Amino acid sequence: MTDTVGTAEAAKPVRVRRRIPVRSPHQASRGTSTGRMGGPFAGIPWALPALALVGVLLVYPFLRSIYGSFFEDNGFTSSFTGIDNYTRLAEDPIFGRSLLNTFMWVAGTLLLPVVAGLAIAVATHRMRRFGGLAQLVIVLPFAISGAATASLWRFMLTTDGAVNQVLRGIGLDSWAQGWLLEWPQNTISMIVASTWQATGLNVVLFAIGLRAIPRETIEAAELDGATGWRMFRHITLPQLRAVTVVVVGMAIVNSLKAFDMIWVLTQGGPSRSSETLALTMYREAFRLFHVGYGSAVALVLSVIVVASSWLYLRRQMPGAKD
Amino acid sequence: MGRHMRNLFVAGCVLLWLLPLYILIVNSLTPPEEFTGSVDWTPQGFAFFDNVKAAWTDAGIGDGFASSMLYAVVCGGVAVVVAAMAAFAVIVLPIPRPALWFWVIFSGTLFPLQMFLAPLFGMYADANLYDTRLGLMLVYAAWAIPFAFFLIRNQMTTMPPEITEAAMLDGASMRRIFWRIHVPLMRSGLGAAFIFQFTAVWNDLLFGITLSRSPEVQPVMAALNSLTQAYSTAGPPVVLAGAFIVSLPTLLVFLVFRGLFLRGITASAR
Numbered sequence: 001m002t003d004t005v006g007t008a009e010a011a012k013p014v015r016v017r018r019r020i021p022v023r024s025p026h027q028a029s030r031g032t033s034t035g036r037m038g039g040p041f042a043g044i045p046w047a048l049p050a051l052a053l054v055g056v057l058l059v060y061p062f063l064r065s066i067y068g069s070f071f072e073d074n075g076f077t078s079s080f081t082g083i084d085n086y087t088r089l090a091e092d093p094i095f096g097r098s099l100l101n102t103f104m105w106v107a108g109t110l111l112l113p114v115v116a117g118l119a120i121a122v123a124t125h126r127m128r129r130f131g132g133l134a135q136l137v138i139v140l141p142f143a144i145s146g147a148a149t150a151s152l153w154r155f156m157l158t159t160d161g162a163v164n165q166v167l168r169g170i171g172l173d174s175w176a177q178g179w180l181l182e183w184p185q186n187t188i189s190m191i192v193a194s195t196w197q198a199t200g201l202n203v204v205l206f207a208i209g210l211r212a213i214p215r216e217t218i219e220a221a222e223l224d225g226a227t228g229w230r231m232f233r234h235i236t237l238p239q240l241r242a243v244t245v246v247v248v249g250m251a252i253v254n255s256l257k258a259f260d261m262i263w264v265l266t267q268g269g270p271s272r273s274s275e276t277l278a279l280t281m282y283r284e285a286f287r288l289f290h291v292g293y294g295s296a297v298a299l300v301l302s303v304i305v306v307a308s309s310w311l312y313l314r315r316q317m318p319g320a321k322d
Numbered sequence: 323m324g325r326h327m328r329n330l331f332v333a334g335c336v337l338l339w340l341l342p343l344y345i346l347i348v349n350s351l352t353p354p355e356e357f358t359g360s361v362d363w364t365p366q367g368f369a370f371f372d373n374v375k376a377a378w379t380d381a382g383i384g385d386g387f388a389s390s391m392l393y394a395v396v397c398g399g400v401a402v403v404v405a406a407m408a409a410f411a412v413i414v415l416p417i418p419r420p421a422l423w424f425w426v427i428f429s430g431t432l433f434p435l436q437m438f439l440a441p442l443f444g445m446y447a448d449a450n451l452y453d454t455r456l457g458l459m460l461v462y463a464a465w466a467i468p469f470a471f472f473l474i475r476n477q478m479t480t481m482p483p484e485i486t487e488a489a490m491l492d493g494a495s496m497r498r499i500f501w502r503i504h505v506p507l508m509r510s511g512l513g514a515a516f517i518f519q520f521t522a523v524w525n526d527l528l529f530g531i532t533l534s535r536s537p538e539v540q541p542v543m544a545a546l547n548s549l550t551q552a553y554s555t556a557g558p559p560v561v562l563a564g565a566f567i568v569s570l571p572t573l574l575v576f577l578v579f580r581g582l583f584l585r586g587i588t589a590s591a592r
Binding site for chain 1: 324410412433434440461463464
């Protein structure tokens with residue numbers, strides 16, 4: 001199903017760490033032609049619209065959020081309180097639960113969509129007839145928004161929803177329950193719902209990685225008698241290392257940013273038990289009008305996002321040395 | 323034995339993934355008044371178009387659909403053009419400290435949206451942009467720029483500088499070089515960026531519920547959220563029909579432009 005992507009990529013081996021050159025050939029050959037291009041600042045008017053939009057609507061609010069997190073602010077009046085918001089965070093049981101849920105999302109996303117994605121990619125790899133079709137079916141929910149997925153899964157997860165009916169149908173009556181009504185089932189069932197949506201992306205990425213494994217490597221291993229699990233463990237898995245870094249990095253970032261599905265399914269409830277940091281920030285800032293406190297939560301979340309995606313981001317950066 | 327296990331596993335996964343879609347379609351066929359409160363496993367009647375109509379007009383999905391189509395097409399397009407210009411500035415033209423500008427623009431995709439929301443809300447309230455289409459379009463365009471810039475910039479680095487030099491020797495102005503050489507040569511890359519940002523804007527919920535309130539302005543996912551919160555009064559078949567029509571544009575885009583669509587996502591994996 002990813003033929004268009006695949007054929008272009010098949011020849012190119014996935015490198016472990018690739019840096020995008022900062023100094024492009026254009027700039028390298030620039031020395032003599034700068035004058036003809038209109039002086040050393042000719043690029044600035046071209047970058048201006050992007051810089052203006054991003055600067056005013058993203059960068060400035062970002063800095064303002066950091067600044068605002070040191071204020072007690074209810075939307076009308078605000079007063080400087082130093083790091084008071086942060087010390088309150090440490091004592092807030094709701095924040096603690098929210099942090100725990102956030103880590104459950106990260107762990108659950110690494111456990112379910114990433115492992116399932118790897119298993120499905122390996123199983124459908126070189127499958128003669130239905131491999132591509134199976135991949136297409138599994139990647140299809142990825143084109144559906146988080147909000148729409150949540151509307152559908154609400155139907156699956158309500159007390160007389162599809163999941164409970166299936167459980168009763170196969171005689172597991174005692175397993176049927178209000179999936180969204182109690183912690184920790186609500187967080188876990190939402191992670192399962194997001195698995196349905198997010199696995200496809202990982203299948204696609206792993207499939208690209210699998211196609212990049214040189215045939216000779218597999219053949220050599222086969223000659224040495226490697227099959228099945230040993231082949232997977234000692235040949236396939238190490239060869240997928242580079243892709244795995246990307247998949248894991250994206251999975252962590254996406255699970256930390258998850259908002260739509262939780263908001264539509266439970267709004268973080270009941271009684272704020274399924275909130276993650278993304279939800280807690282929204283509720284504090286826009287429902288309870290604790291704007292400064294919400295900004296502090298947002299900053300904690302941002303730090304976690306950037307810190308945990310460091311490994312993955314490092315690959316994308318134009319080298320730190322300019 | 324291994325192959326049978328594998329086929330069984332794949333078939334099982336495909337069934338598991340199709341089941342929710344099957345339930346979505348079968349239950350959105352049921353007339354709301356005949357819905358018993360529990361899931362239908364076989365089609366009960368054919369009220370699909372009535373349900374779609376109920377979601378479209380009564381629940382305001384129609385208004386949201388039109389607004390979101392405007393937001394996604396215009397902001398996706400504007401973001402791609404602006405991002406391509408910025409990439410042109412950073413890669414082709416002389417500019418002091420190109421890496422700095424790269425980071426200023428790229429930083430927009432790193433952080434969670436929550437980091438921008440509270441000040442944006444304050445700014446919008448002060449500037450009378452809260453709950454206006456213009457306000458949402460501005461923020462969607464700004465939000466779509468950084469990743470589009472990242473994709474386009476990466477593709478632009480692969481273009482040989484001799485192309486620019488040849489055009490300059492022929493006496494073309496920079497504007498002409500950009501529109502007549504770079505844009506046509508990067509058609510597929512620009513298309514991938516547009517499709518990616520169209521989908522992102524279309525699927526957005528958070529900006530929609532934070533920066534708008536009235537049904538004429540709210541994007542479609544916010545309308546779907548309101549409909550889903552009125553789950554039992556609206557009737558589950560109507561909610562499911564709403565979820566279905568809301569997903570239709572991105573599903574169609576995905577099925578038609580699968581290669582370009584996945585290229586946007588997988589670009590970061592290479």
